[in-house]
Amino acid sequence: MSQTLENLSHAMLDAARAAGADASDAIAVDGTSISIDVRAGALEHAERSEGIDIGLRVFVGKRSAIVSSSDTKPATLSEMAERAVAMAREAPEDPHSGLADPDQLATDLDSTPLEMCDPGDEPAADTLQAEAVRAEAAALANPNVSQVQSASAGYSRRFVHLAASNGFSAGYARSDHGISCVAISGEGTGMERDYDYDNRIFHSDLRDAEEIGRIAAERATARAGARKPKTGAYPVMFDERIASSLIGHLLQAVNGAVIARGSGWLRSALGEQVLPAHLSVDENPHRRRTSGSRMFDAEGLPTSKRAIVADGVLQGWTLDLANARKLGMQSTANAARSTASGPSPHMTNVALTQGDKTQAELIADMGTGLLITSMIGSTINPNTGDYSRGASGFWVENGEITFPVNECTVAGNLRDMLMRITPANDARTHLSNVVPSLLVEGLTLAGD
Structure with missing residues (x-):
């Protein structure tokens, strides 16, 4: 990323002002996610996504419009702002729209005490695959489980920054770690399925993958008949x-x-x-x-x-x-x-x-x-x-x-x-x- 999310959000506000907006707010999100699915102990699907998304809301009087993009080049920001202002001028008036008054804004902006993001490194794909394999194996260890429909592990992290022309500017980060397993008991028309999962902000809080697979199996077999x-x-x-x-x-x-x-x-x-x-x-x-x-x-x-x-x-x-x-x-x-x-x-x-x-x-x-x-x-x-x-x-x-x-x-x-x-x-x-x-x-x- 060539510039911080804070600088990017303020650049959108500057572009909106230059395009003729009376007021504006902006959001910039830098996200990464990894998802791993396994079947029969082998990798079935792996997906990784990452990128920056931006959104700009502008006000012209009591008229407003919103535009978004994944392109953060300066020329794109200017074009976004110009289009948003043009759209707002054609929009119907909303007497209830508008930003917060400056005296309404939050002053305690430090999200650190909330522990919303795991400071650890991004997990490697093979680490996630190993967790999914362990969950699947634990489910298949139950003799009454005929198959595992899915066993998955995933991770995501998002950095977010919000800024507005009323003076507000703050950001935060979020993370998520997850493991899930769906087990099936029986055969043919007698099949029954059930699941277990866990999602936590911190990987250290996640329940063990074997436990998730075992419980999914127990729940599926309990549904037989x-x-x-x-x-x-x-x-x-x-x-x-x-x-x-x-x-x-x-x-x-x-x-x-x-x-x-x-x-x-x-x-x-x-x-x-x-x-x-x-x-x-x-x-x-x-x-x-x-x-x-x-x-x-x-x-x-x-x-x-x-x-x-x-x-x-x-x-x-x-x-x-x-x-x-x-x-x-x-x-x-x-x-x-x-x-x-x-x-x-x-x-x-x-x-x-x-x-x-x-x-x-x-x-x-x-x-x-x-x-x-x-x-x-x-x-x-x-x-x-x-x-x-x-x-x-x-x-x-x-x-x-x-x-x-x-x-x-x-x-x-x-x-x-x-x-x-x-x-x-x-x-x-x-x-x-x-x-x-x-x-x-x-x-x-x-x-x-």
Whole structure:
């Protein structure tokens, strides 16, 4: 790279000013990623990508436009800015658009305490291949595994710099290490598959590749002989691996962009109870070694911990500047953007109150019902919260798992479902979304 990302982002601002923009902001990203897939102990696919992407947003009065490129030559920056200004002059006015006021900007810009990037060297491709091979071999060591669909290892690192004509300028780096394995048990129409994976910022935090392969195999073999469950109304346990999707629907419904459009099944629920009274949902952008952490958002505003739901009561929306202005509110510093798009509200690290019982203890309490370990497809009405998804997992009789289940549908209404959840205590605290297994009473199952 011939110039730093900071210099590159400021060069875009200078070009925008010279082209006639009244205000502008810029983002520059330098990224590297490596992905390795193996099959039968040999390399099947290897991919490496690296490069710089840049994005520029310009304002001409209350009109704006965004352009992006992977070419960082000075002539390209000037051409980008000229095109962006020309586009902005033809765009419709948006009275809510614009940069943050200087007194709104973050002043603590040091992301080092968050430990968002592993300082170690980039792993060699053969090191990643060895990890994937170990995961595959561990899965195949299970005599009931007929094949491994995929075993992969990967790495990525991104350096990002944001700058704006209001005086903001700061950057950060992120890294990611991952191992995954998908195992298959059975043959022909009796095949069943399941998986395990781990993703961490620091390689030293990664679970062992053999453990990942072994667990993927155990999960796949446990699904052998799956059949449809009974049709009816039963309690349903959402396994920790997929429980965050249920809370994710709540988070989507409180997104400020949805609310500003006057839609969403929680659009009239501000200040109302949306979860049982003993449960809360908190956002904490400052958790160490967590993928969603950040000191400032994509508009340069300082991030901070906040309550989304407190003691069951909805506290507010997730907002960037534009949607906050539309709603007559203040931004919650949740703006995120890419090089090709402008800011929009985006949640960071979220945690639901954990319970005091294990998943096994809640299963023992539920009597007869379904433990869901995977879901496919969805029919979710964003305005009413009506919920219907394909599911598979295990049938529970008298508080004990009895047989594996597939080809069923679980249905309900999200507003009612969320008021009937009981959390377990098994959430993985290193994830961005810390959500334990969730028991939901009285859902409709469609099976045999």
